Amino acid sequence: MKKIIKFNKPYVSLHTKKNLLSVLSNRVFADGIFQKKTEILIQRLIKSHSIKLTQSCTSALEVAMILANIGKGDEVIMPSYTFPSTANCVILRKAKPVFADINKFDLNLDVKSVEKKINKRTKAIIVVHYGGVPCDMKVFMEIAKKYKLLVIEDAAHAFLSKFKKKFIGTIGDLGAFSFHETKNIVGGQCGALSINNKRFIKRANIILDKGTNRFSMGKKNYYSWKDIGSEYRAPELSSALTYSQLMKIKIIQKKRGKLWNNYFNALKEFKNELYYIPFLKDKNKLSSYHTFTVIFKKKQIRDNFIKFMYSKNIQCYFHYFPLHKSTYGKKFCNYKLKYTDDVYNGLVRLPLYPDLSITEQQKIIKKFIFFVKNYPFYKI
Numbered sequence: 001m002k003k004i005i006k007f008n009k010p011y012v013s014l015h016t017k018k019n020l021l022s023v024l025s026n027r028v029f030a031d032g033i034f035q036k037k038t039e040i041l042i043q044r045l046i047k048s049h050s051i052k053l054t055q056s057c058t059s060a061l062e063v064a065m066i067l068a069n070i071g072k073g074d075e076v077i078m079p080s081y082t083f084p085s086t087a088n089c090v091i092l093r094k095a096k097p098v099f100a101d102i103n104k105f106d107l108n109l110d111v112k113s114v115e116k117k118i119n120k121r122t123k124a125i126i127v128v129h130y131g132g133v134p135c136d137m138k139v140f141m142e143i144a145k146k147y148k149l150l151v152i153e154d155a156a157h158a159f160l161s162k163f164k165k166k167f168i169g170t171i172g173d174l175g176a177f178s179f180h181e182t183k184n185i186v187g188g189q190c191g192a193l194s195i196n197n198k199r200f201i202k203r204a205n206i207i208l209d210k211g212t213n214r215f216s217m218g219k220k221n222y223y224s225w226k227d228i229g230s231e232y233r234a235p236e237l238s239s240a241l242t243y244s245q246l247m248k249i250k251i252i253q254k255k256r257g258k259l260w261n262n263y264f265n266a267l268k269e270f271k272n273e274l275y276y277i278p279f280l281k282d283k284n285k286l287s288s289y290h291t292f293t294v295i296f297k298k299k300q301i302r303d304n305f306i307k308f309m310y311s312k313n314i315q316c317y318f319h320y321f322p323l324h325k326s327t328y329g330k331k332f333c334n335y336k337l338k339y340t341d342d343v344y345n346g347l348v349r350l351p352l353y354p355d356l357s358i359t360e361q362q363k364i365i366k367k368f369i370f371f372v373k374n375y376p377f378y379k380i
């Protein structure tokens, strides 16, 4: 049987088993030592005011919307080129997601498109740092200041990315990270909220503790209901998994960076009209190297490429069905987003994870070049 080169393989460090077993022997499965240790570790690592470990980026975004007091009649601007969680958190608060276009060079929100959508109902902007490439946070923070808006960073892909020496997720008012098994740091299903504005910290604890003040019980032996909230905190097993990965963060990031650069150097050398690599070198931006993407000129070429690679036992995937075109999302949007559509039609992601060997990567690059050189006269 031929070996398949998978699109993703979650990284598992040597510490993992020991840490998971220690959770089992401690018999504390919620709000335990790993949850605390991981929060403190991330807080120090990315210089955040406060980190709360959550069950997912989705739940961190939901908490962010409650903290931002988003409610009925409010509008929140965001890209359509994102995962539904970015918009669901807004709809869950009965507010309206307003989709803006992206730019085709880094696949992040286009500032001009955002500014056109601002009106008196606009309360916040959710920026998404696609694939780990940071948005230009200087520009977004200036716009937010000008129109008195909050900025929430959906940094699901961008843990350890930097903009001008500041860690992504710590620049806006609130930042949300994902440690889902598809991300650089794998906590099973896990995430984190970075609280960058001290005024949110106390309320965040209540919301995260299902609306109670349980976290600050101290010597009192009771707690009570204070606000809305839900079960947002990360369970102890996921926290231990996340912690184990963080212990190996340097190795993980080094490997991802090397693989990303290998793709970039090999594919940019090979100039071809069929595709481009959406990336601009910028000394102010450091990527987390979450994904390596290529954009083909047409959907048909992209779809054929995925089929071709599949026939060579290599898994490559498209990304994001744009929210404004989805069955649920189109009721919020009746206009076109040109670059979002172009990117969706052409984009493909190549395998990228620490356990991808150089030999496997060379095979992927070789097949890629074969495809574009011979298109459309190749044989599957």
Ligand SMILES: Cc1ncc(COP(=O)(O)O)c(C=O)c1O
Pocket: 055, 056, 057, 058, 059, 082, 083, 085, 086, 128, 154, 156, 157, 177, 178, 179, 180, 190, 191
């Ligand atoms: C941009 C973006 N935001 C949020 C999420 C949701 O992350 P999680 O699975 O941790 O809830 C994803 C998932 O991939 C994502 O791509």
